[in-house]
Amino acid sequence: MDSLERVVPSAVTAAEARRSARAGIAWMVFATLLFVTQDAVARVLVKSFPVAEVAWARFAVHFAIAAVLLGLRSPRLMVSARPGLQLVRSGLLLSVTLLSTTALGILPFVDLAAIVNVTPVLVTLLSIPMLGEKVGWRRGLAVAAGFAGAMLIVGPASGVFQWAVLLPLASATAYAFYQIVTRQLQASDPTLTTFFYTSSVGTLVCSAALPFVWVTPDLVSAAMMAMLGGLGAFSHFCMIRAFTAAPAATVAPFNYTTLVWAALCAVILFGEVPAATTIAGALMIVASGVYIVYREQRRVRAG
DSSP: OHHHHHHHHHHHHHHHHHHHHHHHHHHHHHHHHHHHHHHHHHHHHHTTSOHHHHHHHHHHHHHHHHHHHHHHHOGGGGOOSSHHHHHHHHHHHHHHHHHHHHHHTTSOHHHHHHHHTTHHHHHHHHHHHHHOOOOOHHHHHHHHHHHHHHHHHHSGGGTOOSGGGHHHHHHHHHHHHHHHHHHHHTTTSOHHHHHHHTTHHHHHHHHHHHHHHOOOOOHHHHHHHHHHHHHHHHHHHHHHHHHHHSOHHHHGGGGGHHHHHHHHHHHHHHOOOOOHHHHHHHHHHHHHHHHHHHHHHHHHHHO
8 A cells, every 4th residue: 555655646747747758848938939030020021121120019019918917917027136237138139139120131041040049059158267166078069069060050161151150149149147146046036026127228229229219110010029028938937838848858858849930930931041051950959959958957966
């Protein structure tokens, strides 16, 4: 009887873990679809409107949704234990958005998505000085492979190399810092508090710039701007749910489904066929990122 009681709870726990893993993966895949859809909408808008106006729409709608959500649930969540660090994080996201939105109007869609996906590699590199983590030679080689993949996409052999490739590389670097700061905030602020502050700096800065760049949109463009902000807010919500439902090591590799959605969007919406160097470089970036997640999980279990 005792042995049966011990087996049944463990079986239930294993089943629950599998369900949570499936839920986390589903949330992550849906989040990546929303991120790519957001980029596709931004790419259409940036052809007719200034980057600052497009970014303002993305941030302002997100900020309004977050403010209403916290106002209804608990206004106290608007108070951060580390407001300075929250503003730094929000400023980093503003940099990411401005850089990537500018690049959307210049670079091939899949190339941009592939280069930005070097972020996990950069996070591993930056975790050494910023989080005091140790990176062994295996993860070091994975970092080098990820960079090699990015250089294969943007290098002279690809025919893509131009000053504009610095934009997604800078965006990936800013996003890596953004993720590092997000980790630092996990111990001090609730998730909803961080969600509220996410778009605060972007809303303020872009609102200040708006009178100087404003182009009045028609009804269709205005609807697309509203959709852009909604996609931005909901995609972050889905990613939060993904990491809440399952361990990071389970869901993080599925972040690379971004490349699948980006390739489909490029072909269907923009008539762009990814170059062989882009595909090869993207595979190298994905392989290095998945291996880094695997080694991180091994390190956590060993520790």
